Amino acid sequence: MFKKISQILIAVLLLALPLQMAGASFIPNDTYYYNQWYLERIKANEAWEKINSSPNIVIAIIDSGIQIIHPDLAGNIYINKDEIAGNGIDDDHNGFIDDVNGWDFVANVPDPSPKFSAGFNNSGVSHGTMVAGIIGAAGNNNRGVAGVTWKSEIMALKALDDSGNGRMSDVIRAIDYATNNGADIINLSFTGSSYSEGLKEALERAYRAEVIVVAAAGNDQSENHGVNIDKTPLYPACYDGDNGENLVIGVAATDTMDQKAIFSSYGSSCIDISAPGVSFFSTVTYNPFAGEEYNQYFGGYWSGTSMATPLVSGTLALIKEVNPNLTRDEITNILLRSTDNINNVNPNYIGQLGVGRLNMSGAVNWAEEKLNDHSGRLLLSPYWASYSAKFRNTEEHQNKIQILSPPSNLFKEFLADNNKYKEGLKFGSGDVTGNSVSDIIVANGFSGQPLVRVFDVKGKLQSQFMAYDLKSKAGVNIAVGDVDGDLKNEIITAPGFGAEPLVKIFDYKGKLKKQFLAYDQKFKGGVNVAVGDVSGDGLAEIITTPGSGGGPHLRIWSGQGKLQSQFMVYDQNFKGGVNLAVANIDGRFERNKSEIIVAPQEGSSPLVKIFDNYGRLKKQFMAYDNKFKNGVSLAAGDVNNDGSAEIITGAGPGGAPHVRVFSSAGEILESFYAYADTFNKGVSVGFILMDN
Numbered sequence: 121m122f123k124k125i126s127q128i129l130i131a132v133l134l135l136a137l138p139l140q141m142a143g144a145s146f147i148p149n150d151t152y153y154y155n156q157w158y159l160e161r162i163k164a165n166e167a168w169e170k171i172n173s174s175p176n177i178v179i180a181i182i183d184s185g186i187q188i189i190h191p192d193l194a195g196n197i198y199i200n201k202d203e204i205a206g207n208g209i210d211d212d213h214n215g216f217i218d219d220v221n222g223w224d225f226v227a228n229v230p231d232p233s234p235k236f237s238a239g240f241n242n243s244g245v246s247h248g249t250m251v252a253g254i255i256g257a258a259g260n261n262n263r264g265v266a267g268v269t270w271k272s273e274i275m276a277l278k279a280l281d282d283s284g285n286g287r288m289s290d291v292i293r294a295i296d297y298a299t300n301n302g303a304d305i306i307n308l309s310f311t312g313s314s315y316s317e318g319l320k321e322a323l324e325r326a327y328r329a330e331v332i333v334v335a336a337a338g339n340d341q342s343e344n345h346g347v348n349i350d351k352t353p354l355y356p357a358c359y360d361g362d363n364g365e366n367l368v369i370g371v372a373a374t375d376t377m378d379q380k381a382i383f384s385s386y387g388s389s390c391i392d393i394s395a396p397g398v399s400f401f402s403t404v405t406y407n408p409f410a411g412e413e414y415n416q417y418f419g420g421y422w423s424g425t426s427m428a429t430p431l432v433s434g435t436l437a438l439i440k441e442v443n444p445n446l447t448r449d450e451i452t453n454i455l456l457r458s459t460d461n462i463n464n465v466n467p468n469y470i471g472q473l474g475v476g477r478l479n480m481s482g483a484v485n486w487a488e489e490k491l492n493d494h495s496g497r498l499l500l501s502p503y504w505a506s507y508s509a510k511f512r513n514t515e516e517h518q519n520k521i522q523i524l525s526p527p528s529n530l531f532k533e534f535l536a537d538n539n540k541y542k543e544g545l546k547f548g549s550g551d552v553t554g555n556s557v558s559d560i561i562v563a564n565g566f567s568g569q570p571l572v573r574v575f576d577v578k579g580k581l582q583s584q585f586m587a588y589d590l591k592s593k594a595g596v597n598i599a600v601g602d603v604d605g606d607l608k609n610e611i612i613t614a615p616g617f618g619a620e621p622l623v624k625i626f627d628y629k630g631k632l633k634k635q636f637l638a639y640d641q642k643f644k645g646g647v648n649v650a651v652g653d654v655s656g657d658g659l660a661e662i663i664t665t666p667g668s669g670g671g672p673h674l675r676i677w678s679g680q681g682k683l684q685s686q687f688m689v690y691d692q693n694f695k696g697g698v699n700l701a702v703a704n705i706d707g708r709f710e711r712n713k714s715e716i717i718v719a720p721q722e723g724s725s726p727l728v729k730i731f732d733n734y735g736r737l738k739k740q741f742m743a744y745d746n747k748f749k750n751g752v753s754l755a756a757g758d759v760n761n762d763g764s765a766e767i768i769t770g771a772g773p774g775g776a777p778h779v780r781v782f783s784s785a786g787e788i789l790e791s792f793y794a795y796a797d798t799f800n801k802g803v804s805v806g807f808i809l810m811d812n
Contacts, residue, residue, distance in 0.1 A: 179307060185224065190405075234282055237281065314355070336428070337425045442487040499523060544802075547563070552611060561611055601660040622637055654714050665700050697720070
């Protein structure tokens with residue numbers, strides 16, 4: 121049995137908080153809009169300036185029934201156009217007679233409304249109607265409340281009885297009905313502690329049909345402040361496929377301060393995203409004959425992960441409406457990548473509330489602007505910048521940064537430095553200036569001054585500083601990421617050949633925040649550096665490997681310079697140096713954790729390896745012919761917007777300027793020459809996430 125109400129819905133009357141509404145965004149004229157504080161928090165009114173309806177998207181709500189004649193919902197209820205109401209015939213041959221608006225799997229009848237049957241309670245008969253109002257109450261109609269999407273098709277599927285309990289078999293049948301009858305999204309605002317292989321199989325069928333399933337993470341009304349569902353799994357939020365497929369988007373609840381709601385479950389495995397879940401005002405089931413408490417069409421205030429879940433479902437509908445050609449994984453990726461980081465107000469739950477709190481405006485913007493074009497672009501520059509008359513084009517490309525749309529369409533290029541160095545430029549990317557737009561951070565290679573420059577994507581210099589002593593000619597390697605949890609990206613530097621292995625952490629203006637020795641102080645072969653959350657704890661780590669002359673000794677550091685773990689990535693006798701990159705190449709299955717990618721700097725076959733943070737080898741492949749031993753430049757990023765990062769390689773000096781893009785499985789997705797085929801000084805590669 122699913123004990124839904126006791127676990128999901130806190131049915132105490134909470135006082136609505138005073139609201140301060142932004143005047144610059146669209147405000148609908150619904151009577152009780154100002155009772156819906158959570159809509160402003162997720163920036164719904166900003167999203168509505170671009171899109172407010174999803175009339176072509178079918179959202180199945182599997183719950184305790186929906187009052188389909190409710191005045192704020194009736195116009196948005198799904199209609200099965202292939203079925204003739206009341207004729208007692210299964211016109212569309214789907215196995216259900218007269219299923220015009222959905223189905224009641226409890227009573228096995230066509231009407232999916234609450235029945236006020238024996239044992240009913242207020243929470244039971246109104247819960248599904250409340251969820252429907254949060255998703256799809258008609259907006260800007262001078263009455264009631266506003267849903268996330270003002271126009272949609274709500275498929276009402278009653279699988280819980282009027283007291284909020286349900287049988288597993290009814291839930292399974294309801295999921296299959298939604299999957300087989302055109303639902304795009306399934307909302308499951310309930311949970312239970314019992315594992316069911318049958319329910320998992322139903323969710324797998326939905327997954328294969330490209331249906332997105334969203335489920336509540338669950339509540340705990342005791343003094344335990346929520347359930348850690350890594351330790352005590354709750355379902356359906358915790359179902360995953362046999363191969364790691366994320367069958368369900370699990371939703372935790374936050375309060376008015378963006379902190380974890382006191383009752384909300386938490387955990388790193390089952391929860392994908394958080395959304396507001398307290399003090400909700402919505403549509404309720406109207407039936408004055410059942411008592412005075414049922415003589416209103418609208419009411420509140422309700423709290424629970426049940427309330428947070430439909431905010432996510434409604435947002436998914438708008439994403440799909442913006443671009444109907446998006447796949448399930450692309451839609452989910454947009455939802456998760458557009459969230460707001462709430463780690464700073466949840467220090468005890470970092471990595472356990474999903475990737476962040478729902479940002480409806482950000483999701484719509486991402487769908488509208490970024491996925492109409494490749495937002496991931498390649499960065500290229502010569503690896504070794506010394507030149508001779510034989511290769512005239514080498515000088516042409518010296519110290520230029522090129523930004524390409526895959527495979528090789530030049531988007532932008534600029535000259536980062538007028539000087540000529542033996543080794544080319546080192547670079548990284550990320551928003552370090554705090555304007556939500558990626559910057560390009562450039563440093564000089566070997567023989568150049570240790571100068572770090574910050575450019576915008578147009579090549580305009582934003583800031584510059586010396587990372588090491590002015591006399592140093594070792595060059596500077598670069599990485600970018602938020603390593604101290606302050607929600608601002610830092611610039612991490614490491615020296616090239618000839619200097620002690622001192623890693624430094626700066627802000628973009630050159631203020632030193634932290635420094636530490638990555639290896640023995642006597643080692644001067646250079647340090648390669650990358651940044652990413654490889655542990656899945658919500659904080660980025662610093663990953664280092666030695667340059668030429670050092671062993672293949674990879675180390676993982678906290679942002680405070682504390683050694684977390686270390687392991688060998690090649691044979692311990694290899695001394696050619698190790699290039700590296702960090703990215704989430706399993707993004708569709710493991711969204712909160714990045715992998716470590718390594719390749720030889722020189723002196724070995726071009727074997728690319730992929731590790732987790734424990735040093736476990738996940739995959740390896742040859743980037744080029746195994747006889748090529750001049751090194752492989754590495755980068756990684758989501759080039760094709762499929763929700764997972766691709767691996768980008770550039771051939772080292774001595775080879776053709778050959779750039780390749782690989783899938784996580786080692787399959788070649790793109791392959792091209794960055795420069796003329798006579799150029800043999802190597803190609804440095806990078807990745808930048810850009811606005812269109």
